[in-house]
Amino acid sequence: MAADNPRGAMFRVIVPNQHSRVTNAELFFDLVFVFAVTQVSHTLLHHFTPLGAVHVTVLFLAVWWVWVYTAWVTNWLDPDLTPVRILIFLMMLGGLVLSTTIPTAFEGRGLWFAIAYATMQVGRTAFWLLATPRHRTAVRHNAIRILVWLSISAVLWIAGGVVEGDTRLFLWIVAVGWEYIAPAVRFWVPKLGFSSVEAWRVEGGHMAERCSLFVIIALGEAVVVNGATFAELEWNAANMIAFISALIGSIAMWWIYFHRGAEAGAELISKSVDSGRLARLAYTYLHMPIIAGIILTAVSDELVLKHPAGHSDVRTIVSTIGGPLVFLVGTILFKHAIRGFLQLSHGIGIILLLALCWFAADLSPLWLSVATTVIMIVVAVWESVSLGAAPEEEAHESASGGSA
Incomplete structure (x- = not known):
């Protein structure tokens, strides 16, 4: 916030228990x-x-x-x-x-x-x-x-x-x-x-919000590109399914990151006495694979939209499975940094994506995309149900090493 701060010159005025907004x-x-x-x-x-x-x-x-x-x-x-x-x-x-x-x-x-x-x-x-x-x-x-x-x-x-x-x-x-x-x-x-x-030391709520906004940027870019690509294609059944799969996949990524993780991270870093160390680990380093996974998935979405039929080639397999895989690795590490335990839902999602590699070459790009989207939906629903059933117990689970 702007304020008269002669001793701090151009630095923000930090008000205790008040979150500095993103300007x-x-x-x-x-x-x-x-x-x-x-x-x-x-x-x-x-x-x-x-x-x-x-x-x-x-x-x-x-x-x-x-x-x-x-x-x-x-x-x-x-x-x-x-x-x-x-x-x-x-x-x-x-x-x-x-x-x-x-x-x-x-x-x-x-x-x-x-x-x-x-x-x-x-x-x-x-x-x-x-x-x-x-x-x-x-x-x-x-x-x-x-x-x-x-x-x-x-x-x-x-x-x-x-x-x-x-x-x-x-x-x-x-x-x-x-x-x-x-x-x-x-x-x-x-x-x-x-x-x-x-x-x-940082103003934790502001740092968490800034990084969350970058996740929105990456997801929004993917949605815009998918929409522009779909608008130029013939609207047949395969293309429509591919477009819907891409959109739902982006929604699932949003849900996995924002439904619990982003809020928990913002709350923890806002109250942490060691906010600088947490910001360096959770937001500077561990957000990289999250963003990289979204970008790689955007590449997959465009490939599948343009070529939904036939056998999946190497670049389609790598991007379609690799995007969600890298994203989940990033989110499981990020949530471990802020919660102190590994999300079981994310771990199962990673295992399912790795298992899908064995069958990927036999699937068309369209059905490979649908399969990865289904896996991401499972992860999102599993985490929501597990943590939503007893949100007040999450802190206790973190301390005792439980998992969701």
Whole structure:
């Protein structure tokens, strides 16, 4: 919220027991990533080979990382203040350049991708450092640590953009690996050492809402693309079933994530005295497979809508089973982080999807899609019934190691 806060400069004013809302400027910024998610899924669709999958994975990790780092910074800074808003709008410009270069990032526009990414990461962190008052020593040191790590990776990103082929891929893998390792080692730098847990404290409800909104972005992108694809097809029985299966599958994913998990995560992190550590694990790292699963499922939906008949080929099998599988792995780990136990419903869903691999080649893309959708419905209903029957006992189950 905006308020007179001379000691905190551009930082949010945190009111005890009051959730900081996600601002309109942040929502506006997130719209860029609707486009980014679409670009990632379409790039995978058109380059569905082992090498193409590696390329898209690197690009996806970059997209997620630049977004989640921005979510952290806007959790601390106040987006209702003009300088922070200007930062967000400049980040939108960088995000659009980043997104438009995704399809050809390993071809002709690699340097543009690298410059956009490095500028966003380094520029945003430098702004955060300059916006931090000198008396907030722990926060300033944290910003310096992160700026050092991101400056080193920026060199690798830009160097990769200058070269081509396997050398570019190698440098970008090193760069993204460097950035993903950084929070795990608490951004250690000489003299300053490791960052403290206190320096990572966040407004938990805001962080949970921000990540939930990214899940909505990914699911919404899938629904929009499916609708656009279906509108161009002949409306026969196979295409209609494929479209309905895709929509119900998206609804099942929404239900699995939001019905209990998102609310429980927001409540826990809002009350946690160790909110920074929980945000790093549950929202920074464990949301990656959740988003990746939704994107992979979107690829499957488009493949099935366009080619529902015949035998399922490798890319249809990998995307149709792999999407829900990666999503469930992400959600079971996320819910374990916030509840302390593994969801039995999710575990059974993972086992059923793995078992489906044995029969997938004998099924048409349409019926393979229907089968995975049914599995996701089973998971959603099972969890809802198990936890809904006695919601007041969930905390007790978590403490005693029970499962749903």
